[in-house]
Amino acid sequence: MIPYGRQHITDDDIRAVEKILRSDFLTQGPAVPAFEAELCKATGSQYASAVNSATSALHIACLALRLGRGGMLWTAPNTFVASANVALLCGAQVDFVDIDPATRNMSVDALKQKLETSERRPDILMPVHFAGRSCEMAEIADLAKIYGFKIIEDASHAVGGSYRGSPLGRCISSDIAVFSFHPVKIVTTGEGGAALTNDPELDDRLKVLRTHGVTRDPRLMETTNAAPWEYDQLELGLNYRMADIAAALGTSQMSRLESYVARRKELAGRYNSAFEASGFGDQLGLPPLDDLEIHQSAWHLYTVEVPARVNKRRLFEALREAGVGVNVHYQPVHLQPYYRRLNFSEGDFPNAEEYYRRALTLPLHPQVTEEEQDKVVNLLLEQL
Ligand SMILES: Cc1ncc(COP(=O)(O)O)c(C=O)c1O
Numbered sequence: 001m002i003p004y005g006r007q008h009i010t011d012d013d014i015r016a017v018e019k020i021l022r023s024d025f026l027t028q029g030p031a032v033p034a035f036e037a038e039l040c041k042a043t044g045s046q047y048a049s050a051v052n053s054a055t056s057a058l059h060i061a062c063l064a065l066r067l068g069r070g071g072m073l074w075t076a077p078n079t080f081v082a083s084a085n086v087a088l089l090c091g092a093q094v095d096f097v098d099i100d101p102a103t104r105n106m107s108v109d110a111l112k113q114k115l116e117t118s119e120r121r122p123d124i125l126m127p128v129h130f131a132g133r134s135c136e137m138a139e140i141a142d143l144a145k146i147y148g149f150k151i152i153e154d155a156s157h158a159v160g161g162s163y164r165g166s167p168l169g170r171c172i173s174s175d176i177a178v179f180s181f182h183p184v185k186i187v188t189t190g191e192g193g194a195a196l197t198n199d200p201e202l203d204d205r206l207k208v209l210r211t212h213g214v215t216r217d218p219r220l221m222e223t224t225n226a227a228p229w230e231y232d233q234l235e236l237g238l239n240y241r242m243a244d245i246a247a248a249l250g251t252s253q254m255s256r257l258e259s260y261v262a263r264r265k266e267l268a269g270r271y272n273s274a275f276e277a278s279g280f281g282d283q284l285g286l287p288p289l290d291d292l293e294i295h296q297s298a299w300h301l302y303t304v305e306v307p308a309r310v311n312k313r314r315l316f317e318a319l320r321e322a323g324v325g326v327n328v329h330y331q332p333v334h335l336q337p338y339y340r341r342l343n344f345s346e347g348d349f350p351n352a353e354e355y356y357r358r359a360l361t362l363p364l365h366p367q368v369t370e371e372e373q374d375k376v377v378n379l380l381l382e383q384l
Helices: 011-021 031-043 054-064 082-089 108-117 137-147 200-209 244-254 257-278 312-321 350-358 370-382
Strands: 047-051 072-075 093-096 124-126 150-154 176-180 193-197 302-305 359-362
Touching (some): 031 047, 047 054, 054 150, 054 200, 072 082, 312 359
Parallel strands (some): 072 093, 124 150
Antiparallel strands (some): 047 193
16 A cells, blocks of 8 residues: 555664663653754744644643633634644634635635624634645734734644745744644654744743643742742643653654655655646646745645546545555544534535545655656546
């Protein structure tokens, strides 16, 4: 099976992890701050907090921005359930903004319209950079100034991408940006995520929240003249810490970030060229390629939209049977049984629903060979 995504592990990665296994600290040692420093270097962001998943990072990002009971978060329906779930975990409500069919990202026009017409506007907006391509953050940040909401970028797909010349995760137009390091993502720590910010107070809160709400930092402690063994619990936090084993893998992987993204981009361009050359390009709904001025995707996913006349389920099964690990990203979150019970229903976000009916993710990761890619293209074209 040619998987749609998978990790790439080198001998250097193995040596980096082995070094930690032979060291004094499997967790709470120096490898996590070293990984965080790598993330800051790669993005230009001031602060990074590494945690055990992007879901955890999104959760503490919401808590750090004081989302709670009575609060409201808006995100896009074309995402993994975690983007919306974290708001509910804070006791807040969730609503969605439909996508732009051309980019599969949150539509700025739909956002504008919803802001103008809604009685309950969001406290936090969570745009999701689908497949690693940035949302239109400059326009979104302008709306944030008018309507006073905070922004958490769900950049789970997007480490290594850039927008208007700045690396994604730099938080130029947001309060916090979150990466995922799950094995199918651009770089991996096994499980893992990070929350990046340029705001020192938010960074303090993120770091306290990821470790039980507890701190030994004298700058933050309320206990004066604390004994050397004392710590203060300042918040109701969680244990979302990343282990040093994972962080060391992440630092080693980050040394190849640029080459990984370059190879993904090359393969995505090759897919588009092959489909266009076949004459089926128009029917397939190909993803937009990078435009150098504004959008450079991290190319986490390569997703086509199959023509309405094609039975997607049959196509999916035929490709799987032929050894192509196709997948579908995403079932619209609002149509999940849990969200239907919160009163969302079919027709609420028609662009995300129509996109989902046709979406098919093809294999894209740095180890896909050109022969494998040609096989995927030919097998898909045979089924059209
Ligand atoms: C857009 C998006 N947000 C959040 C997550 C959650 O990431 P993690 O698996 O690291 O918790 C994912 C994971 O697939 C995702 O794709």
